[in-house]
Amino acid sequence: MYKKLFFLLIILGISIVQAQEKTITGIVYETFGPLPGVSVLVKGTTNGVQTDFDGKYSIKASIGDTLVYTYLGFKTAYKTVGKSSIINVTLLEDAQTLDEIVIVGYGTSTKNYTTSSAVSSVKASQKNKRNYNISQSLSGKVSGVQITNQPYISSAIRIRGNSSISNNNEPLYVVDGVPINNNYNSIIKDLDKNSIEKINVLKDDKATSLYGNRASNGCIIITTKKGNYSLENDESYAQINENKFKRVQLSPLSTFSIDVDKASYSNVRRMINNGEKVPFNAVKIEEMINYFDYQYPQPKGEHPFSINTEFVETPWNTTTKLVKIGLQGKTFEQEDLPASNLTFLIDVSGSMGAQNKLPLLKSAFKLLVNQLRKEDKVAIVVYAGAAGVVLKPTSGNQKEKILNALNNLESGGSTAGGKGIKLAYKLAEKNFKKNGNNRVILATDGDFNVGASSDERMEKLIAKKRETGVFLSVLGFGYGNYKDSKLEILADKGNGNHAYIDTMQEAQKVFGQEFGGTLHTIAKDVKIQVEFNPNKVKGYRLIGYENRLLNDEDFIDDSIDAGELGAGHKVTALYEIILAGTENEFLKVVPDLKYTGNNSKLSTNNNELFTVKFRYKKPSEDKSFEMIHIQNDEITNASEDMKFATAVALFGLKLRKSQYINKIENSTIIELAKNGKGEDVNGYRAEFIRLVKSI
Structure with a gap:
């Protein structure tokens, strides 16, 4: 009797302890700081959470439970829950090589042993339509399909038999009978999973016998329900609405932020070299112009950049002129x-x-x-x-x-x-x-x-x-x-x-x-504002910089963000202008104004074409400095740099099918670029000429 009572009390005691469930909180660290994404699990249960961005976690557990802390690349830690409700843990790095881990997913799996090479299939389950990705769709259902895990990254599909875990061993994807270039694998992995009818996995000789060496790492064959999947390019570009001509009498100021980015040119070059159609919005003319080096003088004095302007004839329109504004950032060893x-x-x-x-x-x-x-x-x-x-x-x-x-x-x-x-x-x-x-x-x-x-x-x-x-x-x-x-x-x-x-x-x-x-930034929030003399200029348009335009009042507002200038960087901007007294089809007639006329204080004999102002801040300061430069009405012969910059702009305008250029042939662009090629130490201008010739 006493023995039975004794054991009953023990069982009741254990039950009471186990019933003392409480919330455990804490932070998981590595040697440098908090560690996000750590798995925290109550041992022997399915009760688990992950640490947040700051390494924090919160989990329900009872006194005596063991908490297991795991993170790939780190040694597993174990902590027993006691009276304290706060448990902080520091994980130590694990130098051992990570193993490949088989993934888990949905569907039904069958094997076909009619060949020496395994062919596995997964059909979409009608009972489970959760939006899994393809790796989850295959996981655990196809023998030999694995993922490679490393710290901070998720699964990448690998087919067993490839001992390497390099970037070169992804399988070949075939969708509705069409092999997919591996550059587009990420798009295939993001297919709408509800549109997939079946996924076949081919390994070993079976894959290469059908698709050659490109399937040497195995092959994943996807059949969609419609059966006519067509790969669509998933690139995205901000919309660009081309700058129009403005009448100086109504809008004498043109204000914009500088742009030292050069991504558009190398991206457009890639498309052309790959024989692809270039989307209009991928062509940012200012970035194409600024890709190239120009011979502007180094700055002198207190300011970190020099200002340079040029005024020439327009190669593609006899009724307009071209203006170039160039900045040269100070170069440092x-x-x-x-x-x-x-x-x-x-x-x-x-x-x-x-x-x-x-x-x-x-x-x-x-x-x-x-x-x-x-x-x-x-x-x-x-x-x-x-x-x-x-x-x-x-x-x-x-x-x-x-x-x-x-x-x-x-x-x-x-x-x-x-x-x-x-x-x-x-x-x-x-x-x-x-x-x-x-x-x-x-x-x-x-x-x-x-x-x-x-x-x-x-x-x-x-x-x-x-x-x-x-x-x-x-x-x-x-x-x-x-x-x-x-x-x-x-x-x-x-x-x-x-x-x-x-x-x-x-x-x-x-x-x-x-x-x-x-x-290395030498000037930040660099803004340009051009004021045209209405006695000299009837209209103007800024070529490019559509996504960098500012309100006129933003120029003197130091709270408005603008572009940064790096050490040695150059910035070039082109304006197409219509001189006073010149007719142009793109500058429409407006009614006479009753209250606003020509308010210029300059006499008609004044030779100033425009005044350009620059504002910038030093990298660690919040107050701007201003510089002023005046361009007189004196047309000069175009320099080599001007000719080449014009050729690049013209090419960009043609790619964008701009309404502001006549039917210019590529031969005109090439001739202009050749005349402006100059010394071309690194061969980038010659490459541009070859690029224009290729289309």
């Missing part, structure tokens, strides 16, 4: 540049798996790393389904350590760009160098699909981060799902610049020849 606090923010999501994305990115960043000095610091943040730090701030003289961190990056999963940006800026702020160069360098295809993904939300996020004093460089990679519109917003609103890297040649240009301009 590398040893004279301030110490850098750089944070590489690298997209390692599934969409970055193509050869022209993450693999090219790694090679490009090596060019930058090789130029770092001892006083420079580099940290690396990556993001995919989550975001995390893979390299703590490291001195530039530890190049091998930095390069190893880059080499170990792999792609896979969704794209939590917002989380990555927050973490990178947090790290940059923590290591802020006063009077130094504090910069986040974002490298991505811009395909944000988790978190703050809309253009509006990204704009608000990056505008807020701009207040930290950390600058931003945005580097675009790849194509098929390239999101130029998002990257342009990030660069414009983040006190930064934007480049598109499609080849190692372009990487050398961005990180080699233009190293200082890419990374």
